[in-house]
Amino acid sequence: MRKYKITINDKYEANGSRFLNFDLADILELIQERGVNLTWQLCHLDFIDNKGCDGSLLESISKANSGSETFIKWNDVEKLGKCFNQIIDAKLIGKNKDEVIIISAFDSSFWEVITDNQTIIEKLKVRFKNIEIDDID
Numbered sequence: 001m002r003k004y005k006i007t008i009n010d011k012y013e014a015n016g017s018r019f020l021n022f023d024l025a026d027i028l029e030l031i032q033e034r035g036v037n038l039t040w041q042l043c044h045l046d047f048i049d050n051k052g053c054d055g056s057l058l059e060s061i062s063k064a065n066s067g068s069e070t071f072i073k074w075n076d077v078e079k080l081g082k083c084f085n086q087i088i089d090a091k092l093i094g095k096n097k098d099e100v101i102i103i104s105a106f107d108s109s110f111w112e113v114i115t116d117n118q119t120i121i122e123k124l125k126v127r128f129k130n131i132e133i134d135d136i137d
Contacts, residue, residue, distance in 0.1 A: 001116040003100075006124050007132040009110040020108065022128070024090070025081030027103060027111060030123040031094075032078075038094030038101065040077050042070045046088040053083030 008027070011018040028035065042064040050058070057076055064070035077092060090105040102114040113124060114136065124131060 002135055002137045003114060003116045004121055005134045005136050006113045006115070006121060007110055007134070008113070008124065008128045009130045009132075010128050011130070020110070022111075023081065024087055024103070024105070024111075025078075026127065027113060027124075028078055028081045030127055031101060031103075031113075031115075031120050034099065034101065034117060034120060035077065035094055036074045038074070038096050038099065040072050040074060041093045041095075042072050042077075042080075043091035043093060045080065045090040045092075047084040047086065048088065049085035051083055051085060053079065057083065 008022070010021050012021040013019075042060060044065050045061050046065070047061075057072070057079055060070050060072055060076070077094075080087075080090075080092075086108060087105050088108050090103070092103045094101045094103075099117060100115070101117070101120070102112075104112045106112070113120070115121065121133065125133075
């Protein structure tokens with residue numbers, strides 16, 4: 001199957017600056033049906049303002065940020081989407097023998113989802129307005 005990179009750049013303007021008008025939780029909601037069946041690797045995550053993330057998840061983030069291979073469960077992936085006021089940079093890889101989904105944030109500027117799953121691509125196209133889809137195969 002062909003893989004696609006979906007770049008999401010939906011923003012709003014306030015006080016002369018532009019800000020993303022969505023976060024990781026919005027993406028996770030769209031992939032939940034597939035995401036729950038994948039093994040998730042947290043590669044790195046930089047954030048602003050912890051809103052109540054538990055110690056074990058913060059420990060996993062620290063481990064991943066130090067370069068250690070770090071695997072987390074889907075419910076912890078979902079918690080990442082709700083724990084922080086802002087995610088600056090991140091990379092999560094979900095995979096099983098049939099599928100790989102990569103979710104990345106870049107400098108609070110945009111998010112990317114890499115997948116070959118057409119249902120996820122269609123959901124992203126419906127939910128987000130400012131997206132680019134690139135064939136990466």
